[in-house]
Amino acid sequence: MDDARDDRREDEVREEDSRSAGGCEPDAGLTDLPETFRRWFAGRGWAPRAHQLELLARAREGRSSLLIAPTGAGKTLAGFLPSLVELAERSRARNSARPPGVHTLYISPLKALAVDVARNLERPAEEMGLPIRIETRTGDTPASRRQRQRRDPPDILLTTPEQIALLIASADAAHLFGDLRRIVLDELHALAGSKRGDLLSLGIARLRRIAPEAQTVGLSATVADPDTLRRWLVPQVMGGEMGDVVVAEPGAAPDLSMLESVAHVPWAGHTARHSLAEIYALIERNTTTLVFVNTRMQAELLFQELWRINEANLPIALHHGSLDVSQRRRVEAAMGEGRLRAVVCTSSLDLGIDWGAVDLVVNVGAPKGSSRLMQRIGRANHRLDEPSRAVLVPANRFEVLECRAALEAVRAGAQDGAVERRGALDVLAQHVLGMACAEAFDAEQLYEEVRSAEPYAGLTREDFEDVVDFVATGGYALRAYERYARIRRRKDGLWRVANPMVAQQYRLNVGTIVESTMLKVRLAGAKSRFGGRVLGEVEEYFVETMSPGDTFVFAGEVLEYITIVEDEVRVARSNAAEPKVPSYAGGKFPLSTFLAARVRALLAAPEGWSSLPAQVHEWLEIQRRRSRLPGREDLLVETFPRGGRHYLVAYPFEGRLAHQTLGMLLTRRLDRLGLHPLGFMVNDYALAIYGVRDLSLAIAQARLDLDRLFDADMLGDDLEDWLAESALMKRTFRQCAVIGGLIERRFPGKEKNSRQVTMSTDLVYDVLRRHEPDHVLLRAARADAATGLLDIRRLSDMLVRIRGRIDHVPLARVSPLAVPVMLEIGREMVAGGASEALLAEAEDELIREALDGAGDGGG
Secondary structure, eight states: OOSOOOOOOHHHHHHHHHHHHOOBOTTTTGGGSOHHHHHHHHTTTOBOOHHHHHHHHHHHTTOOEEEEOOTTSOHHHHHHHHHHHHHHHHHHHHOSSOOSSOSEEEEOSOHHHHHHHHHHHHHHHHHTTOOOOEEEESTTSOHHHHHHHHHSOOSEEEEOHHHHHHHHTSTTHHHHHTTOOEEEETTGGGTTTSHHHHHHHHHHHHHHHHOTTOEEEEEESOOSOHHHHHHHTSOOSSSOOOOEEEEOOOOOOOEEEEOOOSSOOOSSOSOOGGGHHHHHHHHHHSSOEEEEOSSHHHHHHHHHHHHHTOTTOOOEEEEOTTBOHHHHHHHHHHHHTTOOSEEEEOGGGOSOOOOTTOOEEEEESOOSSHHHHHHHHTTSOOOTTSOOEEEEEOSSHHHHHHHHHHHHHHHTTOOOOOOOOOOOHHHHHHHHHHHHHHSOBOHHHHHHHHHTSGGGTTOOHHHHHHHHHHHHHSOGGGTTOGGGOOEEEOTTSOEEESOHHHHHHHHHHOSSOOOOOEEEEEEOOSSSSSOOOEEEEEEHHHHTTOOTTOEEEETTEEEEEEEEETTEEEEEEOOOSSOBOOOOSSOOOOOOHHHHHHHHHHHTOGGGGGGSOHHHHHHHHHHHHHSOOOOSSSEEEEEEEETTEEEEEEOOOSOHHHHHHHHHHHHHHHHHTTOOEEEEEEOSSOEEEEESSOHHHHHHTTSSOHHHHTOGGGGTHHHHHHHHHOHHHHHHHHHHHHHTTSSOSEETTEEOOHHHHHHHHHHHHHHHHHHOTTOHHHHHHHHHIIIIISOHHHHHHHHHHTTTOEEEEEOSSOOGGGHHHHTOSOOEEOSSSOOOOOOOOOHHHHHHHHHTTSSSOOO
């Protein structure tokens, strides 16, 4: 294999392999395997597990299957076992040159996972002497190797959704995949329900057309809705068809706990600095620890803080998606070789990297969902019969409640519900262009092919034709511009890409991940301030805020900004004590609906508070005496004055996205009532609106009716009016325009920066709103806003739930429960009324006010 070899000690590998792949009594089930495989299993004194043999049996019957198995149960070997057996038998039967096409295609959501699986798969193939070529193909694969793979494909190719989109858009797709017999979809739950999943589902539909006999295998450890994933595995001809499901025996229950810090637990914030010494002590006491955080900014901060107190000089590394690939690979290799005591990481390591030496997972901050927590717990141990160990470290008092709810959910085996969604039209537009790049297509045939993909099973012919028209003309309002004509209809009625330049631009812009413009961070050399190694990438907008001499934390180092040269930031190492910290767009997970309901249930049951840390228990007791606690189904609303302003604080517990939308709509309504809101603040648990008018008095005088204020009709005209003037819709449209190919980020030899893309999409957005309000991309942007950025369905469900159940408490001062949201830094300003921002409030002052007259401390 071409990727880095796994040179861990042989005894360690054998121990890990035996615990994950085998575990049954020797000879059990071996009669179902060819002689080569029987000798390999028996020679190690163990046998395949029942679910591995079951998947092999389903494959022999020609069935596609979903395997649900806990981490450490040998999912990867189960997924590949039918392919290894078939390839071994094919080699013996033909005893000739290998057929030209790929036999098995493995698709992973993470590049690192594809590389890791290839490394682990190569070992049994070598030990059995199987004449099989196993290779990876990701965005990091050199161009020369990619070209060679198209000429001379390997037997097993491990890759990502974006690479599949590129491969099927090539003229030699039939050569590559004509012999395809199996598609293995690893961590399928992480792809389904996203735009990356939409793109992959369309790619699989094309692969099925090229190789109709190919089977599909889905692998997942955490599945909230198995039926949706089962529909992914087979063509949706009539709708509702499903693949088989194989469920492995559960492993040992995880050993979960929450760190109850002896230090003061903050009322707000996300750094968990108060627990730093205790996190370091956990690392000292264990062999290898994965320390998960929710954002790259948190990863950089925590890594720096751990090194600051690392008196024992323990080898601790950093891993997140913005680091240079070579640094990420070095960390992964060092982890696999057991040379690291800890890795501070983000979701970049959430999924299936097989490091058997990891004996503890530390999750800093609330997990935001029980399924995500289960996924992260699975990174520890990788031994089915021994419990994985994990410790949750809440960063603030609300997160203590969320962590407790998550622990209870995991122990009960409960998972977050799946989010229903339809396939995105902008993704479909990208796919249509890709298919025109591959070959001339018939619209009717492509429509039926697209509808065979699970996310697009309900696609109407009208929507499909609108998408094809958009790719061909840009739509009614743009058809006069030649640049938007990317495909043309030939005399024979087939559609083909307009010219080779369009195909080249497609290849440069394929994918659904639209990120901020990134600049390489290059370390200055020893003799020159230019020409050193690349450390990774940061967002352009962050660098634009700096002046020469400013410092920031990146790649685990404090760096001094020197200058920008083309697409690079030139930096030097610095000893600054208080550097700036890069803030990356996105990366913050939403609080799941399922977990939010459990937090509300915990708050509504005081009899269970005794199990909470004393500081948090006392905090809730003071809140109960001063005000009230939110109930399971109702909505607590507090109003109080502070600092010449008047506040309305509500506690929906529906997550930051839903709260931001609610805050925007409520401030519009309050402004129409003449109550002059100034702005609002939100976190995952609450929202606070502030203004100049006495809201308690307005409610008492019936000038403000809370039932009418929170009426679900706000999601009608109020929402439409706000969206029409909102910058958020422009940002959403911008992403859809890039994915749909209307605006290209990359051109041969150059790349647009974020300002150029913004100007282009904003102009087009304004034109379409005026002249074609039902344009495909505007519909795609509205759908994205409703399901993602605005969380409309979740907000709607909440407004229906609280109808007639609003519990209003007028207060003389801020309540303990309101303090965290009052301390939020990201304040949203609103149009209308007044425009001045609320001054930043000091935490200790707010806490003093909240505890004034409480009768005891509670700090």
